[in-house]
Amino acid sequence: MKADAGSESTQDNIAPGLWIELYRQMRLIRRFEERVIELVNGNEISGVTHEYIGEEAIAVGVCSALRATDVITSTHRGHGHIIAKGGEPKRMMAELLGRETGYNRGKGGSMHIADLSLGIYGANGMVAGGVPIAAGAAWASRIRKTGIVAVTFFGDGAANQGVLHETMNLASIWKLPIVFVCENNQYAVSTPVSYSTSGPSIADRAAAYGFPGHAIDGMDVEEVFLASRRAVERARFGEGPTLLECRCYRFQGHFTAERALALTYRDAAEIEEWRGKDPVSSWAAKLEARGVFDSAKKAIVDSVVEATLDEAVEFARSSRWPEASEALNHMYVTTYAGLPARGSVWNAN
Amino acid sequence: MERQLNYLQALREALVHEMRNDSSIVVLGEDVRQALRGITKGCYEEFGSERIWDTPISEAAFVGLATGAALSGLRPLVEFQIGTLIYISLEQMVNQAQKLRYMMGGQGTIPVTYIVPGSGARPGLAGQHSDHTYPSLVQGGMKVVIPSTPYDAKGLLTAALRENDPVVVFAPAACMSTKGPVPDEEIYIPLGSGEIKKIGSDITVVAIGPLVMEAIKTAHRLESEGISVEVFDPRSLLPFDYPLFESSVRKTGRLVIFDDSNRTCGFASEIAAYASENLFACLRAPIRRITRADVPVPFSIALDKSVLPSVPQLEQAVRESLSESACEVHEQKLNAR
Numbered sequence: 002m003k004a005d006a007g008s009e010s011t012q013d014n015i016a017p018g019l020w021i022e023l024y025r026q027m028r029l030i031r032r033f034e035e036r037v038i039e040l041v042n043g044n045e046i047s048g049v050t051h052e053y054i055g056e057e058a059i060a061v062g063v064c065s066a067l068r069a070t071d072v073i074t075s076t077h078r079g080h081g082h083i084i085a086k087g088g089e090p091k092r093m094m095a096e097l098l099g100r101e102t103g104y105n106r107g108k109g110g111s112m113h114i115a116d117l118s119l120g121i122y123g124a125n126g127m128v129a130g131g132v133p134i135a136a137g138a139a140w141a142s143r144i145r146k147t148g149i150v151a152v153t154f155f156g157d158g159a160a161n162q163g164v165l166h167e168t169m170n171l172a173s174i175w176k177l178p179i180v181f182v183c184e185n186n187q188y189a190v191s192t193p194v195s196y197s198t199s200g201p202s203i204a205d206r207a208a209a210y211g212f213p214g215h216a217i218d219g220m221d222v223e224e225v226f227l228a229s230r231r232a233v234e235r236a237r238f239g240e241g242p243t244l245l246e247c248r249c250y251r252f253q254g255h256f257t258a259e260r261a262l263a264l265t266y267r268d269a270a271e272i273e274e275w276r277g278k279d280p281v282s283s284w285a286a287k288l289e290a291r292g293v294f295d296s297a298k299k300a301i302v303d304s305v306v307e308a309t310l311d312e313a314v315e316f317a318r319s320s321r322w323p324e325a326s327e328a329l330n331h332m333y334v335t336t337y338a339g340l341p342a343r344g345s346v347w348n349a350n
Numbered sequence: 351m352e353r354q355l356n357y358l359q360a361l362r363e364a365l366v367h368e369m370r371n372d373s374s375i376v377v378l379g380e381d382v383r384q385a386l387r388g389i390t391k392g393c394y395e396e397f398g399s400e401r402i403w404d405t406p407i408s409e410a411a412f413v414g415l416a417t418g419a420a421l422s423g424l425r426p427l428v429e430f431q432i433g434t435l436i437y438i439s440l441e442q443m444v445n446q447a448q449k450l451r452y453m454m455g456g457q458g459t460i461p462v463t464y465i466v467p468g469s470g471a472r473p474g475l476a477g478q479h480s481d482h483t484y485p486s487l488v489q490g491g492m493k494v495v496i497p498s499t500p501y502d503a504k505g506l507l508t509a510a511l512r513e514n515d516p517v518v519v520f521a522p523a524a525c526m527s528t529k530g531p532v533p534d535e536e537i538y539i540p541l542g543s544g545e546i547k548k549i550g551s552d553i554t555v556v557a558i559g560p561l562v563m564e565a566i567k568t569a570h571r572l573e574s575e576g577i578s579v580e581v582f583d584p585r586s587l588l589p590f591d592y593p594l595f596e597s598s599v600r601k602t603g604r605l606v607i608f609d610d611s612n613r614t615c616g617f618a619s620e621i622a623a624y625a626s627e628n629l630f631a632c633l634r635a636p637i638r639r640i641t642r643a644d645v646p647v648p649f650s651i652a653l654d655k656s657v658l659p660s661v662p663q664l665e666q667a668v669r670e671s672l673s674e675s676a677c678e679v680h681e682q683k684l685n686a687r
Contacts, residue, residue: 072422106455115454122421123454130446133411137418144376144400144424151418164442167411174406331456332491334514337542337589341491348628349592 013227027057027281030081041257050111053081055252058280060085062225072120072138072151074131077112079124087119090313100320107323129162136168139177150236151179158189160203173210178236181244186251191266204246212242219247220278250275352531358388360500360532364507378403379429387467413439417447420460433469436483444490447516459514468523477646482611494587496520498562500530505539524560542589550580553604561608603634606667613641638667
């Protein structure tokens with residue numbers, strides 16, 4: 002599958018100035034997620050979170066090919082996308098802890114972090130829910146000729162949602178500047194993609210809609226970056242959408258609580274095999290082989306990442322909780338008497 | 351004499367006026383270039399392909415597209431060819447468009463207008479083409495308007511297109527060919543402003559959408575019998591004009607709600623609940639609801655009358671309400687103990 006992306010791109014490369022930055026971002030996502038697990042287990046984060054551990058190369062590879070004004074929509078497993086698109090770890094962490102300084106003022110939580118000023122049109126709790134929203138941003142870009150490209154991230158589970166297929170069709174007939182990025186981590190919760198998904202591959206489904214689909218190695222940040230750059234350029238030049246099926250694996254369960262459920266859909270050997278392709282450490286090893294990275298440099302980057310996360314956790318913990326009265330704010334731009342209604346007797350006079 | 355327009359012409363006039371004044375308004379829906387439902391007649395010719403977009407039959411996708419485009423600065427108008435297509439789009443309308451601003455902590459605006467030309471019961475089209483879905487939308491927090499006259503249609507569509515939140519405009523089938531006075535100049539009716547369509551003193555009838563005209567006719571007929579009916583048209587279901595509604599019920603002390611939506615958890619239920627919580631002391635008879643029965647609208651004209659809210663039911667409810675006094679009944683019960 003690597004040959005697919007590579008065959009068209011023998012001239013492609015990543016500017017060496019970006020190499021270590023890609024490592025830093027992937028390391029930041031990895032460690033962010035590990036800190037999140039600790040905070041969930043320590044009951045400082047309520048509810049569940051869906052860790053991106055193992056899939057870091059995709060968010061970082063794709064978003065590194067984007068401009069700041071480009072738009073993304075993300076998924077329930079969204080922390081990596083937010084960080085890679087420029088989200089601040091401290092405001093993300095504050096959101097996860099439900100504080101007023103969080104990106105969504107504590108109204109969204111893990112599955113809904115958004116920052117419109119960064120082109121992040123939100124993580125989304127509904128499978129494929131963000132896909133047509135990204136296409137809407139691409140449609141607006143086409144109408145307004147802003148040159149903005151939209152990327153929609155979704156999982157292999159979303160590949161079987163109707164709205165994804167409707168949107169791929171629309172994006173194709175209108176030649177919208179959008180890239181469909183499927184993170185095929187092999188399982189929709191416990192259901193294997195080999196069981197749930199017909200046809201030779203998810204990437205092949207693009208052919209039915211008349212645009213290119215490529216299966217690429219989602220564990221290799223370089224390959225993801227190069228394929229994304231081509232897809233983004235194609236979109237920006239008005240040539241329409243591309244589907245990238247990034248084959249990857251989540252090292253953790255579907256969500257933080259999975260361990261307690263003792264599910265048995267994956268065996269240890271399979272998990273170990275994929276861990277051997279760890280996108281963060283394998284990229285570090287590649288850079289070492291290229292002679293630009295070593296354990297001393299790595300230690301420096303890693304310590305910067307830890308300091309960022311220490312600061313993020315401290316910022317979140319020390320932030321104020323939102324006022325209870327805030328719960329009825331932000332629903333409408335224009336409010337009216339009695340709207341939104343309270344859950345107790347409300348009298349108009 | 352004032353200029354007369356039909357309801358559809360009034361909607362079209364509002365849309366064209368707003369589109370000329372605001373280049374960010376774009377229309378998308380099924381067969382809107384040919385203007386199958388009439389609202390967009392002439393729009394493709396005037397505004398062209400970058401503003402009038404025919405979509406494939408993909409309601410979930412094009413409703414989601416409108417949300418993303420609205421977050422990017424456009425003001426889309428989505429036309430649903432049939433009212434029940436809202437069921438297909440409900441996730442993208444209620445779970446996405448309506449919730450996103452709140453869930454993002456107040457970031458962004460989603461100025462999308464959805465319009466349903468020909469909503470509600472249409473004779474001979476059976477259950478899947480006859481629903482009135484506004485109770486579900488109101489439950490989801492969606493702003494909803496349902497103009498009953500050509501004048502209101504022009505004024506409320508104008509307001510909906512200028513609102514910076516999602517708004518659904520129901521244009522009932524039974525209203526579409528009605529005529530009425532509509533001035534040439536701009537009309538803007540703010541959301542949440544109801545109107546007393548006929549003044550009366552004995553009883554308040556809250557009538558919604560296509561039933562407003564029926565209620566007014568009934569009121570005039572009952573006047574010859576010395577019964578004075580006040581007809582309140584909320585025009586906007588969410589927000590709802592509670593102050594005007596309250597002042598009417600405080601005056602009359604009696605309330606009948608006449609609503610072409612489902613009975614159980616329908617819109618009339620909410621109005622009745624509000625009145626019983628807030629106006630109990632001034633009610634002189636039990637609140638009555640005339641609604642649809644909780645079955646799909648049947649095809650045969652021999653059957654649909656027994657399902658849909660009707661004028662005879664309204665008349666009966668008015669007479670019953672006037673014939674009893676809740677206080678007297680209550681007193682009798684107390685005395686019997």
